[in-house]
Amino acid sequence: MINEKMYALGSTRSKIRELFEYGKQLSKKIGAENVFDYTLGNPSVPCPETVTDVIVEEVKNPSIHGYTSAQGTVEVRKAISDYNFDRYGFRLNPDLTYMTCGAAAGLAITLRALISAPTDKVLTFAPFFPEYKVFAENAGGSLIFAGSDKSFEIDFNSLEQTITSEVQAVIINSPNNPSGTVYSEETVIRLATFLKEKEKEYNHAIYLITDEPYREILFDNAICPFIPKYYDNTVVCYSYSKALSLPGERIGYVSVSPNAENAQKLYLAIAGAGRSLGYVCAPALFQKVVERCVDKTSDSSIYKDNRDLLVSTLKNLGFTCANPKGAFYVFMKSPIDSAEEFSDVAKTFGLLVVPSDSFGVKGYVRLATCVSPDLIKRSIPALTKLAKHFNLI
Numbered sequence: 001m002i003n004e005k006m007y008a009l010g011s012t013r014s015k016i017r018e019l020f021e022y023g024k025q026l027s028k029k030i031g032a033e034n035v036f037d038y039t040l041g042n043p044s045v046p047c048p049e050t051v052t053d054v055i056v057e058e059v060k061n062p063s064i065h066g067y068t069s070a071q072g073t074v075e076v077r078k079a080i081s082d083y084n085f086d087r088y089g090f091r092l093n094p095d096l097t098y099m100t101c102g103a104a105a106g107l108a109i110t111l112r113a114l115i116s117a118p119t120d121k122v123l124t125f126a127p128f129f130p131e132y133k134v135f136a137e138n139a140g141g142s143l144i145f146a147g148s149d150k151s152f153e154i155d156f157n158s159l160e161q162t163i164t165s166e167v168q169a170v171i172i173n174s175p176n177n178p179s180g181t182v183y184s185e186e187t188v189i190r191l192a193t194f195l196k197e198k199e200k201e202y203n204h205a206i207y208l209i210t211d212e213p214y215r216e217i218l219f220d221n222a223i224c225p226f227i228p229k230y231y232d233n234t235v236v237c238y239s240y241s242k243a244l245s246l247p248g249e250r251i252g253y254v255s256v257s258p259n260a261e262n263a264q265k266l267y268l269a270i271a272g273a274g275r276s277l278g279y280v281c282a283p284a285l286f287q288k289v290v291e292r293c294v295d296k297t298s299d300s301s302i303y304k305d306n307r308d309l310l311v312s313t314l315k316n317l318g319f320t321c322a323n324p325k326g327a328f329y330v331f332m333k334s335p336i337d338s339a340e341e342f343s344d345v346a347k348t349f350g351l352l353v354v355p356s357d358s359f360g361v362k363g364y365v366r367l368a369t370c371v372s373p374d375l376i377k378r379s380i381p382a383l384t385k386l387a388k389h390f391n392l393i
């Protein structure tokens with residue numbers, strides 16, 4: 001018999017994908033130049049030239065396409081450890097690091113490793129990446145979420161009201177998709193203190209999964225604290241999709257902090273989850289690319305320029321949005337209660353913006369700034385019409 005839950009997942013598109021597909025149809029109808037697609041988080045900045053050079057060089061190596069060990073080569077895991085040590089002064093253990101197909105696979109296997117009963121819960125903070133729910137449920141548990149304050153930092157009152165002893169793991173994502181918030185050191189320290197107290201109260205470990213594909217995409221001198229320095233029971237889920245512009249190559253890693261409780265056992269459970277889900281041996285060519293380009297990032301100054309242009313345009317038109325400190329999204333308040341309805345009206349002007357409901361908050365839309373600066377400039381007349389439609393100007 002076909003699994004109904006999987007059928008439901010496979011036959012419905014996420015709101016983001018739905019809008020993206022709609023955009024393609026709309027382009028055929030009214031011309032691509034009249035469609036302003038702000039939906040997908042697909043980096044518009046190319047990967048560094050060195051990355052391309054390494055790919056070209058390595059692809060000629062006849063043994064590059066072979067299987068590596070399930071957790072990835074020892075060389076790439078050592079390179080990752082050295083890089084994080086140089087950058088943050090904290091040594092991740094190569095033997096507790098598992099190469100994955102991006103952060104998505106990393107999160108899926110980490111949750112599979114941490115959830116053992118249907119009552120187990122994973123807690124995150126709204127707004128959050130919608131796939132967390134899919135991964136938590138597929139791992140056999142469920143996702144619950146606490147709120148954020150006005151600047152999208154953690155709302156600790158809401159956290160206190162939401163957490164229960166059934167919570168086995170907490171996911172944070174900073175810089176955040178979709179809000180662009182980068183958690184301050186103060187927030188991280190407060191969260192670490194809070195979780196340590198709850199671990200004592202509940203008498204079990206609460207693992208903090210830090211989902212950080214945007215870790216290097218920071219603006220205005222923002223600093224992204226390295227979470228394992230603040231909280232021992234941390235699992236880092238990193239991806240080269242965003243800061244190295246390699247989303248389609250599916251490469252990232254999970255690393256259990258060497259200071260985590262039962263670190264070795266958890267690592268082996270992650271390896272077991274990778275095995276059970278068929279996620280062994282992340283793409284070999286890109287393991288090599290990461291080994292050789294571990295300290296490289298794409299030029300994120302373009303995202304900053306896009307952010308500046310889009311935020312100032314929106315504000316001049318009477319819309320309300322914060323200035324994101326990282327990642328490549330602008331999270332804008334919908335001028336009407338229903339973000340879905342607002343997104344539908346925007347569509348009539350050729351503007352594709354993602355309503356916030358699937359991110360766990362109501363009343364906002366997300367605009368990806370990983371688009372060409374030209375698209376932003378060309379969309380200004382449509383944004384102006386949208387603002388006029390809602391009597392903002």
Ligand code: PLP
Pocket residue numbers: 041101102103104105129173177211213238239240241247252
């Ligand atoms: N986590 C967040 C917050 C994301 O925004 C994304 C992708 O957009 C992912 C995880 C998954 O990324 P990956 O391509 O590494 O699987």
